[in-house]
Amino acid sequence: MIFNRLFCNRGILFQNFRQHGWLGILFLLTLLFSLPLYIATERRGGITQHITSLFEANGETHILFAITFPVAMGIFLFRYMQSGAPSDLFHGLPLKRKHLLTVNLLSGFGMILIPIWLTTAITGWVWAAQDRMAFIFDGSEIWMWGLSMSIYSLFMFMLTVAVGMCIGQSVLQGLTVYAILLLPVVFWFIFTLHLQHYLFGYPYGDMSSYAEKISLVLRMASISRFPVVDGELIIYAALAVLFIPLAYVLYAKRKVESATQAITFTLVKPIFRFGLMFTLVLIGGAYFTVIAPPGSAGWTIFGYILGGIVGYIVAEMIIRKTWLIWNVRLLPKLALYGLLSALILYVPVADWNGYAARVPEVNDVKSIKLGGDRYTYVNGVNQRMDDHPFYSDNPEFVGAVLALHQKIIDSDLPLLDPVNPDDDYDESVYISYKLNNGKVMKRKYQIPETEFRQELMALKQLEDYKKVAYDTYKLDEDILSIGIRSTISSYRKIYIGSPDQVREFKELLKQDILDQTYEEQRSPWQSFAYAELNQESHSKDPYQPREMWNYEIKPSYDRVIGWLKENKLYDQLLVTADEIASAQFVKQEIDSPGNPQWVFAQPEYIDGSLGSSKQVATKNKKMISDLLERQRSGERTEKATVYQIKLNAIRGENIYMMLKEEDLTEEMKAILSEK
Numbered sequence: 001m002i003f004n005r006l007f008c009n010r011g012i013l014f015q016n017f018r019q020h021g022w023l024g025i026l027f028l029l030t031l032l033f034s035l036p037l038y039i040a041t042e043r044r045g046g047i048t049q050h051i052t053s054l055f056e057a058n059g060e061t062h063i064l065f066a067i068t069f070p071v072a073m074g075i076f077l078f079r080y081m082q083s084g085a086p087s088d089l090f091h092g093l094p095l096k097r098k099h100l101l102t103v104n105l106l107s108g109f110g111m112i113l114i115p116i117w118l119t120t121a122i123t124g125w126v127w128a129a130q131d132r133m134a135f136i137f138d139g140s141e142i143w144m145w146g147l148s149m150s151i152y153s154l155f156m157f158m159l160t161v162a163v164g165m166c167i168g169q170s171v172l173q174g175l176t177v178y179a180i181l182l183l184p185v186v187f188w189f190i191f192t193l194h195l196q197h198y199l200f201g202y203p204y205g206d207m208s209s210y211a212e213k214i215s216l217v218l219r220m221a222s223i224s225r226f227p228v229v230d231g232e233l234i235i236y237a238a239l240a241v242l243f244i245p246l247a248y249v250l251y252a253k254r255k256v257e258s259a260t261q262a263i264t265f266t267l268v269k270p271i272f273r274f275g276l277m278f279t280l281v282l283i284g285g286a287y288f289t290v291i292a293p294p295g296s297a298g299w300t301i302f303g304y305i306l307g308g309i310v311g312y313i314v315a316e317m318i319i320r321k322t323w324l325i326w327n328v329r330l331l332p333k334l335a336l337y338g339l340l341s342a343l344i345l346y347v348p349v350a351d352w353n354g355y356a357a358r359v360p361e362v363n364d365v366k367s368i369k370l371g372g373d374r375y376t377y378v379n380g381v382n383q384r385m386d387d388h389p390f391y392s393d394n395p396e397f398v399g400a401v402l403a404l405h406q407k408i409i410d411s412d413l414p415l416l417d418p419v420n421p422d423d424d425y426d427e428s429v430y431i432s433y434k435l436n437n438g439k440v441m442k443r444k445y446q447i448p449e450t451e452f453r454q455e456l457m458a459l460k461q462l463e464d465y466k467k468v469a470y471d472t473y474k475l476d477e478d479i480l481s482i483g484i485r486s487t488i489s490s491y492r493k494i495y496i497g498s499p500d501q502v503r504e505f506k507e508l509l510k511q512d513i514l515d516q517t518y519e520e521q522r523s524p525w526q527s528f529a530y531a532e533l534n535q536e537s538h539s540k541d542p543y544q545p546r547e548m549w550n551y552e553i554k555p556s557y558d559r560v561i562g563w564l565k566e567n568k569l570y571d572q573l574l575v576t577a578d579e580i581a582s583a584q585f586v587k588q589e590i591d592s593p594g595n596p597q598w599v600f601a602q603p604e605y606i607d608g609s610l611g612s613s614k615q616v617a618t619k620n621k622k623m624i625s626d627l628l629e630r631q632r633s634g635e636r637t638e639k640a641t642v643y644q645i646k647l648n649a650i651r652g653e654n655i656y657m658m659l660k661e662e663d664l665t666e667e668m669k670a671i672l673s674e675k
Contacts, residue, residue, distance in 0.1 A: 012100070016107035020076045024111035027069040031119040034061040035145075036126045042134040050136045052227060054123070054145040057135050059223040062145075066152040067216050071177055073111055074160030075170050077104045081254075082170045101251050105161070105244070112153045120146035148228045152216060155236040158243035165250035166268045168261035172318070183279065184214045190282040197289060197300065198349040200356040200413075201443040203372070203430065263319055273315040274337055280311030281341050304345065308338050359405050360433050360441060367391035368401050369432040370468060372444075390468050391434060397464040401431060404455040408445050411452075426636075427456065449522075457518040466514050474533065474549045475510040482506075483532040484553070484564075486573045488631060488655050494572050504563065505531075512557035520556045526631040527552040528561065529573050575655065577625040584646045585616040585672060591639050599642055600634030601658040606644040616672055623667050631657040643672075 017024075038058050055062060124142050127133075160177050167173040196204040216236075254264055263269045284307020285300050292299030312334050316325040347353070369392070374385040392398070408429070427449040433441040449456060459465055467473060479502050486492035496502055509531065535547040553560055564570040586606045590599055606615075618624075627645060640660060647655040664672070 012103045013107060016077060016104065017111075020073065020107075021111065023069060023073050023076065024115055027065065027111070028115035028118060030065050030069075031062070031115055031149075032122065034058055034065065035119055036123040039123070039133055039135050040126045040130060048132070048134060048136050052137070052141065054137065054141050055148070055223045055228060060220050062149060063152065063216065063220040063223050066149055067156050067181075067220070070108075070112055070153045070157035071160045071174060073108050074157050074164060074177075075174055077108050078161060078164050079170055081164060082168055082173065097251050098248060101248060105247075108157050108161075109154070112157055113150055116149045116153065117146055144228070148233060151233050151237045151240065155240040155243075156216070158240045158247065161247050162243040162250065165247055165254055166264055168264045178217065179279075181215050181217050183275070185218055186279055186282060188214065190286045193286050193289065194282065194345060195348060201408075201445055203442040203444040261321075269319055273312065273319065274340065276315040276318075277308055277311035277337055278341050278344070280307040280314070281345075283307055284310070304341075305338075308341055309334070312337060357409055358441075359402065359409055360435060362398060362402055364435050364437070365398055365402070366434045366436050367393040368398055368434070370401070370465065371430050371432075387432075389473060391432075392464040392468075394462075394464045397459075397462050400455070400459040400462060400465075404429065404452065404459055405431060405443070407452060407455050408447060413445075413447065427452065460518050460521055463514050466516065470513045470551070471549065472510050472513055474535075475506045477535065479506060479533050480536055481534045483534070484529050484569070484573065485532070486529050486575065487526050488628070488657065489575050489653065491652055492573045492575060494569050496569075501567065505560070506533075508559040508563050509551060509553075509557070512554075512559050513551075516554075516556070520554065523554065523556070524632055524635065525555065526633050527554045528557075529553040575628055577621045577628060579650055579652075580624045580628075580655075581648045581650050582617050582619045583624050583627055584648065585618075585668075586644045586646075587614050587672075588642050588644050590637055590642065593638055596636050596638045598634055598636050599640060599658065601631075601656045602644055603646070603656045606646045606656065618671055620667070620671075623665070623671075626665050626668070627657065627659075630659065630663060632659055632663060634658070 035054065035058065039054075042057070051057060053059070120142055123145070124139065127137070127139065127142060156177075159180065160173065163176050163180065164173045167176055192202075192204050195202045250265075263272055281304050284303040284305075286303070288299040288303030288306075313325065316330070317323055348355075351357075369387060369390045371390065373387065374390075427447050429443075429445045429447060431443045435441060460469075480497075482496040482502055482505055484494050484496070496505060531551045531553055533549045533551065535549070555561075561570065564573070584606065588599075588605065590597065624647065627647065642661070643659050643664070645657045645659060647657070649655065
């Protein structure tokens with residue numbers, strides 16, 4: 001009886017639902033339109049899609065509602081705390097604060113959970129009543145959706161309530177909630193840029209795939225691709241439960257007169273001040289890192305300082321609610337916060353912590369993998385692949401990697417600009433060590449190939465390297481069929497469906513890949529063709545009917561090319577000079593110091609230059625035949641002389657290619673010099 005009269009006061013409950021119930025009704029309508037109505041009316045030309053989570057069906061919209069409506073409910077239900085007159089009125093009622101908080105929390109829980117579970121029930125009815133829908137899923141996925149949405153929404157609501165205890169203005173309360181959600185992402189991305197800029201070997205590329213999982217705001221973009229996992233729900237549920245007693249403790253200590261103040265607790269003010277300041281320190285440093293000219297390291301430091309000053313001033317203005325913030329204590333406080341920010345930036349990248357110079361001892365290494373994490377698309381979601389097969393404990397391979405790593409450390413290479421990397425640093429090395437103590441040590445480097453050629457050659461000619469770099473493990477699996485397409489003409493393609501031929505081709509291709517020399521791996525010439533291996537699909541998604549893997553067929557793959565000739569398939573991929581009417585050349589000068597650019601065959605460049613006096617044409621069959629045998633791959637450069645070439649076919653599609661000046665034969669140089 002006491003609980004119903006005090007903790008569950010009917011008058012306040014009815015008042016909450018009369019005044020703010022429209023939020024719950026709108027929440028219900030949006031959920032109904034975004035899920036049961038969507039799956040009931042979605043048509044995909046009669047094609048059904050098996051999904052393992054209801055978030056794969058318009059899931060971005062579901063999360064958007066889960067991170068907006070509960071926040072609005074938390075702000076409106078506790079609006080009385082942020083306004084002077086309502087605060088005096090409510091706190092003058094014959095109810096204790098714990099009674100007020102309980103009844104408002106119950107109002108919020110009802111306005112959140114009732115719409116979600118009504119939507120869940122209606123979705124179940126649609127699932128049972130519809131004979132044929134575009135999405136096929138199990139009944140358990142419906143309950144999982146309801147549970148997930150409940151946890152996400154309650155987390156957002158309780159976070160808003162807890163923040164509201166420390167903030168005395170409703171607008172600032174809402175902004176702070178989303179700032180807290182985005183803060184880990186800011187730290188993750190921008191602090192990662194800082195570490196990449198100043199910490200030699202930091203494996204920056206491995207982190208971005210995890211960033212979207214640490215914020216519900218970014219989760220909105222990834223929910224349809226990455227399924228909701230139990231661990232994620234447990235964390236959000238635990239945080240939502242933790243915020244409940246925290247809200248009671250903070251509310252008991254909050255002063256009534258703190259309404260309309262930016263920060264209600266003195267202890268929170270330095271946290272807010274430093275949090276906002278350090279966030280702008282990171283943003284300022286990242287911004288000036290991006291816009292700075294190459295090699296201008298001072299701009300980043302200037303960005304840190306400017307961001308810190310602006311952040312501190314803005315924080316003081318918000319706290320004091322005025323721009324008149326100057327006093328004698330302003331500069332000492334700014335210096336103190338600036339020193340703390342500098343230490344946080346400096347300590348992780350300091351030389352004395354040993355991170356940059358650390359190379360594990362051979363006896364401490366269990367196995368090694370080269371390359372980052374890999375993902376595969378299964379049943380509508382991206383899943384991280386098991387990387388165990390990519391690790392090797394071969395002593396020769398381990399020794400080659402350690403030798404390369406030690407040479408990189410000893411060479412004392414300068415730190416690269418993460419935004420404007422040096423074009424000469426053309427070799428990427430990503431090392432993952434599994435150590436005997438159970439830890440994984442990762443390092444990533446961008447190095448110049450010319451300086452490390454001996455170590456790279458010793459490593460890349462090993463079979464353990466080639467198996468992972470060229471995915472030869474897939475050639476040991478069952479393959480349904482193989483499609484081969486010419487590199488220079490997409491119309492030239494063949495299909496291999498015979499099990500015997502598929503098996504022979506796989507074996508020869510694997511041998512050619514594993515027999516590659518270091519020079520063949522670095523060849524600048526385009527491949528002769530591409531082989532597409534089609535596997536049986538393990539997915540229920542009709543839009544992914546099979547798994548496909550592509551492999552190059554390089555001109556140096558003698559076994560494969562010989563097999564194609566023996567089986568009379570080679571000529572079907574070959575374009576001969578008799579099929580080409582003429583060849584046209586257009587000279588292209590690349591001269592952009594400090595701004596390297598990718599150069600590749602550009603049809604629009606040569607077609608747009610056909611009326612130019614620089615254009616040279618020839619019908620010489622010998623020259624055309626030479627062109628068909630040499631096509632350079634694209635490359636990134638600051639300065640080069642290249643020729644964009646168009647081969648005009650007698651019938652069918654024209655062929656576009658590119659050669660550098662040093663690739664030209666004497667005959668080509670002769671006709672080009674005449675022009």
